Amino acid sequence: MKKNIILLFAILTGMFLLSCKGETGPAGATGEDGKPLYVQMFQYNVYPGSTYQNAYDSLIINDGYPTRNYGRCDILALVSGYIGTSRLVLKFGNLDNFIPANVTIKDAYLVLYGGNLVTFTASNISAYKLTRNWTEGTGDCSGSETTNVSWNNYSGSNLWTNPGGDFETTPISDAVKVNTYVSYHTLKLNTTVVKDWIQSPSTNYGIVVKVTDETKASFIQFAGKEFSTLSWRPKLVIYYTIP
């Protein structure tokens, strides 16, 4: 009798242990759907529409003629390491007319089309936030006027505090490599800065794009906003969600 009880107890415990492995629970709930990502592009005479002309760009260069203006030159050249140093100033304005102020900026990109003519090297470029406004000017690719933005001046004969542009020294983009293969180059911009351009348009002075290490040789050419192939012109792409 006692043996039987022990045996029974053993069987019961065994069964309990074996059978207690409950069935797999029901599948969890489906996750939330992603939000619609609104996209707004800005490109001179292209986006948001063919009448958009609030994009501005120019190269500035310290090649011995640092007051020359190239505001209407269709090529944006980024030179460093030998014949001088050049940088680009760019600005996309009127953003607040197309994007509501209360949105969440998810991503923003500056897209530049071109390549590096120097075959033995590849250069990184980055964008920096300008802290002073500037006037684009009408100089052609020979630097035909000297009364607007240049290496030395932000407007007229008004000098930058620092020749080459007054900008915050911490980049507001990733560093993007430009090699000799001509293609689109996409700089991912700091979304807080882009949000400021929408919320406080009066302090949107645009950006400087420069070779990250200007001691290295590079000869980059990008299409400017006057370039005949519309899709090659500098483009700002902003992705946002609505609260």
Place this chain on the structure above:
Amino acid sequence: MKDKLSFVLLLLPLIFVLSCSQGDVGPTGPTGEDAAVLQFQSGNYPSDAYTGVTDCYLEGGWAADTNYGTIDYFFIGRYKSGMHNGKERALLKFDLSELQNQHIKIKKADIILYCYMLSPSSTTITVTPYEINKYWEETEATWNSSETGTNWNTAGGDYSTTPVGNSLYIDKSGEYKIFSINPSIVQKWIDNPQNNFGLIFISDTENINEDRWAGFYSTDNSTVSYRPKLVIYYTLN
């Protein structure tokens, strides 16, 4: 003793049932990715400045050397009227090169065409898109040639025989028709624009020796909203 055994026998199933409770509910799935939508339509989307759509149609038989690249419609099927008696196929290309290197991962793509006419009006027709694999020139391509002086390898257009979208059964005109296009093809148009030769739309009625075709408005149509449209749905990577 017997009573005890019966009791135990009764108890066992009870324990078994009670001890087998179901596991916990699984975790909630991950939140879906935020997705963006862009449309492409000549003169309209993404803006009025976009002109990257090219199209024409090819007609076999009597018109095998005729180009239909500037006409505001295209025919798909078989056209039999007067001296005409040939297969008709439409070529359509969207240039998406301006999106290259911009972190775009295509999830879904649709091409929307406006079917304005069926001939005869009672006909039914099934249209399927295929990928073209040879360059063609909109204002030069014919049934025989991809561009002036260059023949297709196979008259009627060189294409990969695996469809790149759903076949659409059409039994009614005067409405938009939506083709769902393989996202990987559209991704290729963005990543490798040099390999984007567009699509060819072919119908099941082209081999029937009767006048049976569907007419669609082309990118040259004066009514902008009738022009072929590509809609892409994508996430950023």
